[in-house]
Amino acid sequence: MKKILVLITLGVLIFSCQEKDSKRVLPNSVGAINTLSVVIDNNLWNGKVGDEIRDHFAAPVDGLPWEEPLFTIHQMPPEVFTDFARNSRNILYVAQDSSNVAAIKDDVYARPQKVAFIKGSTAESLIEAIKANSDEIISTFKKHDIKETQNRFKLSLNKENELKNKLGVSLTMPSVYKIVKEDHNFFWIERQIPKGTMNIIVYEMPKDYYPTDSTRVDQIIKMRDSIGKKYVPGRNPETMWMVTEKAYAPYIFDSNINGYEAIETKGMWEVKNFFMAGPFINYIVKDPINDRTLVLEGFTFAPSTDKRDYMFQLESILKTLKIEKKNTI
Structure with missing residues (x-):
């Protein structure tokens, strides 16, 4: 019985250490406030799907004297989305896939980080998913940037x-x-x-x-x-x-x-x-x-x-x- 308890305790400790280690190895996120990395195939970006993304995520900010976009967008195809490129604080990942997915996840590649995934089987389904989810995603990214901005204030308060x-x-x-x-x-x-x-x-x-x-x-x-x-x-x-x-x-x-x-x-x-x-x-x-x-x-x-x-x-x-x-x- 004691051996079983020791093994269980050891297993819990190992799992706990692994969990902590997985959190510890995440790099710090990077990027200027109000910037967004968009990971999407170049052909999709240069077509109607890209137009839909720009219509929402580069829409003009309310209340400014001339048009400035909600986000300064940096687009990259999936094949270059590796290593340091994954450390952006806000990421929109759009891909044509057999499944239809719309989700927002925290700290996937870096910390703190928000990653929004939109996947669809056709260009039309991607466009519909962007229309349906863009408001929530934009709100999430903006709140994330506000929190980051407020944290930066503390460096010189x-x-x-x-x-x-x-x-x-x-x-x-x-x-x-x-x-x-x-x-x-x-x-x-x-x-x-x-x-x-x-x-x-x-x-x-x-x-x-x-x-x-x-x-x-x-x-x-x-x-x-x-x-x-x-x-x-x-x-x-x-x-x-x-x-x-x-x-x-x-x-x-x-x-x-x-x-x-x-x-x-x-x-x-x-x-x-x-x-x-x-x-x-x-x-x-x-x-x-x-x-x-x-x-x-x-x-x-x-x-x-x-x-x-x-x-x-x-x-x-x-x-x-x-x-x-x-x-x-």
Whole structure:
């Protein structure tokens, strides 16, 4: 009996060690944020299947001044998908096969990693599978990139506590972001970039300000413009301030940030009476802890420069939101 127990224990230990070893040998994943490796036969890529992939995974990002794709795509045929090529963080593997498969798997070749597999017996079945599963796959890849971006913040973390101490709000962001304006219940945080600035503003509104009816687009624009006039001036504060650009209809979605009900708005801002503009992402958040409405916004000024990755970093920062009881002393 003792021998049996020893053998069982030894077997468990060996299995456990093998399992740990299999996890340990996975290399670190690589790749820039918002990039996607697409593994697919060249003939499929250059035909209708490739067109379908591009229609979804290289679709324009909402709320930018010109078209930029959801992902920068790197395509490769299966025969070169070996060794280092398998270490990409996000991989879409599409193949013509006897079976029909659509699945997303974690850490297949590297860690952390998301690999989406789509297989079909014909080009038509592949196209249908891409149509049916692309939204879920894109959402998975984007959440994965947001998490990776947030993890990278920790390499050089901003340790300022003013937001937490005065508004009961915590945001995780790199140390290059600095508070440039503070006024009662309003904070403006800025990061210098080569051709401009990345900005975050945080402020509170009354509880009943959370827009819920069919006029919420107008309410959000009115709120943004009033805050811009009060706190985000141009060169001449009497005649210039940040407003919502009327030429671009904003995109509005119901959202959720770390369990808090929110409204997400993406659009374009401009400075009234001045040639200055850029994209913004805004979250209006229900704050039951402090019985108020909380507003978080990221906006970028970077003329003649692609802005997708700047706005993605701002979104990643805003989605680290944590709320605690505000200090009323």
